[in-house]
Amino acid sequence: MSQKVYDCQGRWRSKTVAFRMSPEEDAQLEMAVALSGLTKQDYIIRRLQCRDVIVQGNPRVYKALRNQLAVMLEELKRVAVGESVSADFLDTIRLIAITMDGLQSES
DSSP states (O other), X not given: OOOOOBXXXXXXXXXXXXXXXXXXXXXXXXXXXXXXXXXXXXXXXXXXXXXXXXXXXXXXXXXXXXXHHHHHHHHHHHHHTTOOOOHHHHHXXXXXXXXHHHHHHHO
């Protein structure tokens, strides 16, 4: 039998929690998790407990930022043609700005 994996406070996580999301909500969650550098489980637990999500700069975070900025560039090109800006896009911009601000203060 495999060894039990405990959290940082020595608790064994034996409960499973599941919920449904729309594809758009899932995309937002995946993007936030990627930009945080945390696992999805740790990110969701921190957010549910109203604890700060502190981003540690690492190659995964920088790659997620690069990829998300490429997606944003395509969205900005679409907006430049005259289409409206979605609320999800504005949320993404806010999250990237917060992430970048946190990474700058680390240096």
